[in-house]
Amino acid sequence: MPTTSEIIAHATQLFEDLSFNAAREWKAAKPERKVVGYLPVYVPREIIHAGDMLPLGVVGGGDQLEVIHGDAYYQSYICRIPRSTVELGVSGRLDFVDGMLFPSICDVIRNLSGMWKIMFPHVYARYFDVPQNYRDEIGGNYYTQELAELRHDLGTIRGKPITDEELCNSIAAYNENRRLVRELYTFRAERPWQAPAAEVFLLMRAGLVISVEQHSEMLRDYLAAAGAEERPRRDNCRIVLTGVFCEQPPLNLIKSLELAGCYVVDDDLLLVTRWLTADVPTDGDPLQNLARAFLHHSESTAAKYEPDLKEKGQHLVRAVKRTNAEGVIFACPSFCDPALLDRPMLQHVLAEAGIPYIAFKYAENSGQMQPIREQAGTFADSIKLWSGQ
Amino acid sequence: MTATKIVTPKAAAKDVEKDLSMRKQKAMMAAHYDRITSAPETGSKTCCTFVPGNLNELIMCFDLLNNLPEVNAIQAGLRRASGNFVLEAEKIGHSEDVCTYVKSDIGMAAKGNIAPNGKKFPDPDVLLLSYTGCFTFMKWFELLREQYKCETIMLHTPYMADGKVTPNMIEYMVKQLKEEVIPKLERISGVKFDIDRLRESLKQSAKAEDDLVRVLQAAKAKPSPIDAYFGGIYYIGPIFGAFRGTEDAVDYYRFLREEVEARLAAGQGPVTPDGDMGEEKYRLVVEGPPNYTNFRQFWKMFYEEGAVVVASSYTKVGGVYDFGFRHDPDKPLETLAEYCLGVYTNRSLPMRIEMLTNYVNEYQADGLLINSIKSCNSFSAGQLLIMREVEKRTGKPAAFVESDLVDPRYFSAANIKNRLESYLQMVEQKRAGGRAAA
Numbered sequence: 001m002p003t004t005s006e007i008i009a010h011a012t013q014l015f016e017d018l019s020f021n022a023a024r025e026w027k028a029a030k031p032e033r034k035v036v037g038y039l040p041v042y043v044p045r046e047i048i049h050a051g052d053m054l055p056l057g058v059v060g061g062g063d064q065l066e067v068i069h070g071d072a073y074y075q076s077y078i079c080r081i082p083r084s085t086v087e088l089g090v091s092g093r094l095d096f097v098d099g100m101l102f103p104s105i106c107d108v109i110r111n112l113s114g115m116w117k118i119m120f121p122h123v124y125a126r127y128f129d130v131p132q133n134y135r136d137e138i139g140g141n142y143y144t145q146e147l148a149e150l151r152h153d154l155g156t157i158r159g160k161p162i163t164d165e166e167l168c169n170s171i172a173a174y175n176e177n178r179r180l181v182r183e184l185y186t187f188r189a190e191r192p193w194q195a196p197a198a199e200v201f202l203l204m205r206a207g208l209v210i211s212v213e214q215h216s217e218m219l220r221d222y223l224a225a226a227g228a229e230e231r232p233r234r235d236n237c238r239i240v241l242t243g244v245f246c247e248q249p250p251l252n253l254i255k256s257l258e259l260a261g262c263y264v265v266d267d268d269l270l271l272v273t274r275w276l277t278a279d280v281p282t283d284g285d286p287l288q289n290l291a292r293a294f295l296h297h298s299e300s301t302a303a304k305y306e307p308d309l310k311e312k313g314q315h316l317v318r319a320v321k322r323t324n325a326e327g328v329i330f331a332c333p334s335f336c337d338p339a340l341l342d343r344p345m346l347q348h349v350l351a352e353a354g355i356p357y358i359a360f361k362y363a364e365n366s367g368q369m370q371p372i373r374e375q376a377g378t379f380a381d382s383i384k385l386w387s388g389q
Numbered sequence: 390m391t392a393t394k395i396v397t398p399k400a401a402a403k404d405v406e407k408d409l410s411m412r413k414q415k416a417m418m419a420a421h422y423d424r425i426t427s428a429p430e431t432g433s434k435t436c437c438t439f440v441p442g443n444l445n446e447l448i449m450c451f452d453l454l455n456n457l458p459e460v461n462a463i464q465a466g467l468r469r470a471s472g473n474f475v476l477e478a479e480k481i482g483h484s485e486d487v488c489t490y491v492k493s494d495i496g497m498a499a500k501g502n503i504a505p506n507g508k509k510f511p512d513p514d515v516l517l518l519s520y521t522g523c524f525t526f527m528k529w530f531e532l533l534r535e536q537y538k539c540e541t542i543m544l545h546t547p548y549m550a551d552g553k554v555t556p557n558m559i560e561y562m563v564k565q566l567k568e569e570v571i572p573k574l575e576r577i578s579g580v581k582f583d584i585d586r587l588r589e590s591l592k593q594s595a596k597a598e599d600d601l602v603r604v605l606q607a608a609k610a611k612p613s614p615i616d617a618y619f620g621g622i623y624y625i626g627p628i629f630g631a632f633r634g635t636e637d638a639v640d641y642y643r644f645l646r647e648e649v650e651a652r653l654a655a656g657q658g659p660v661t662p663d664g665d666m667g668e669e670k671y672r673l674v675v676e677g678p679p680n681y682t683n684f685r686q687f688w689k690m691f692y693e694e695g696a697v698v699v700a701s702s703y704t705k706v707g708g709v710y711d712f713g714f715r716h717d718p719d720k721p722l723e724t725l726a727e728y729c730l731g732v733y734t735n736r737s738l739p740m741r742i743e744m745l746t747n748y749v750n751e752y753q754a755d756g757l758l759i760n761s762i763k764s765c766n767s768f769s770a771g772q773l774l775i776m777r778e779v780e781k782r783t784g785k786p787a788a789f790v791e792s793d794l795v796d797p798r799y800f801s802a803a804n805i806k807n808r809l810e811s812y813l814q815m816v817e818q819k820r821a822g823g824r825a826a827a
Contacts, residue, residue: 112771
């Protein structure tokens, strides 16, 4: 059985590989294989998988990618993820990708979908719209039709329609994967010193660039290894990290939080890995099942409308209670409209619930961690010293 | 028809020349603000909604007064009050990075919510979250809902990513209208929905839209009788705001059209705040919203150089009518859906590029100028690619200036003037090159 350090070494290698060699190798293994990229925050990867394709999560270039061309496409007041994504495209790092999906998350990613069509006219590029109306007969019908169009398009790329049976099999594979992800998150919430936040992030990140079957195996191995190893427990406080659902923070930022005294017991990093919060039925109409799961059993985030004022922000309160957290850290990417506009409302909800919080901004290439470490350290101290008084 | 320019030095905004249509509009706006601020006394109910996705005809069916927060933010910008409102919003926790319309609105509420007529805005009875082409709108009304604790009705407009409106999109929107929006508006207003009343308003809308298109397309003439950006912002005021579907709007746009046709017949250029523009030296297409805190100063930089804007994308943000769409009373709900789907910012980037390219060609413009807005991702993200593509497709030079909607901190007059002057020199060089080649 591999050790946690061996598994994390593999995940780190995948994380650092900005040429996506694992995905390239996967594609090269069989001539008929295709790869479809997607951006945050959610796409139904089951449909891509059902078409014998690899869903490839593209979440920007991180802090190791030198952005040369990408900056020529964006003004200084636009967030970082589109410019590093453009860099990945223009520099040929995504030249093996057969399609790109741009989910409905914000105006920047939305507009990037159109840019992609112009910049890479030979690549299938689709803006993936999701409903903001959550009634089955309204938003559900609309979304099912959108899913049918996606299924049709991917079937065309494959050269063969995607069948219901293939879809149900893929749903089962992703149900299994999500169960393992939830298990890992529960494990970390119970024993965060055994599953550091940076490791959990790397594991989730690996799931974006390898097949779901490989990823599930990696998670199983990690859970077994992490459960068997004893690691030193620090006198850290327990926090929920939020706002990090699109542009990802640098790995060093995540590490810095724990070094500063904050165990991350829940987060909204790489939400696609656990967007659907319950198993999707594997019988019946698979597209309707995926649609219903989206409408009724999916994560809350700033990109989704919350129809009920009383529910606004409660997902965060519930996360704090569920994980026995002592505070919340809002880390939002600079110029991220959804996260930054949502933040004051969420903060009001937390204040009302008596949950302490701090907030800062970052970019995926932020290099200076000292101010964040100091802020998080002070927050941890304040929780330790004054919580419950 | 005689020329309709009126100069009244003793007017409130002295030294500013205005068309008669501008004065007429000012009176319409003043009356509307009075209706809104007197709602608590008259018993009227107010509904807030947005310019892109504005369902004014439907709102009127329920006797609701339409109060548009974007328009209020613009008014605050023009009155130079928005800077303090933005600071106030930042003081209470809003990020410096986000939309300044939102912060102006929230800051204004924090500072007493005073309307342009000096009276207090009533709290809205309902927020009609009909937004199209901008995610920020969704967050904006979530913020207002938190503040006012009033009912909020979502109408979600899908994005026209592939350049077409699909039956699925229309069906989705009509269902939302039938099963969510209309029943809730009935309940909140206490007024039963009458589809014939909606049809009547839609008929009026189409009439006004016809005249608006004729006004904007008058800019194809040389010289252009209008400035389709700075002047255009006045022209779109009633139809993008609370007047579409009213007799007032029909009268206003007929009046405006006649005024513009008279200028056209007389071979006159646009009226600027300093009077007739003089010789038309440059014809530009402009993409992006303007800056409102220094609106006159910004405009002056153009007309002092003899630059007139012959077409702009911003004047399509509350509805694109120049490609034939009109509100259709024969399919009242479908037409509202089509309207929402078609507004400029709900159009994909390739569609925007095509539209701007066509404008440069059809309006015989010298090139494209982009005013990129710091806090408006919907417009701004992708504009550098738009600039390069339009330049490539038209062979005409394009340029880029940056400012903000209503945050005066991001208006740098010297930088903008410098860039504009350099750009116009580039246009001259291009012309000289063209002449030499001929």
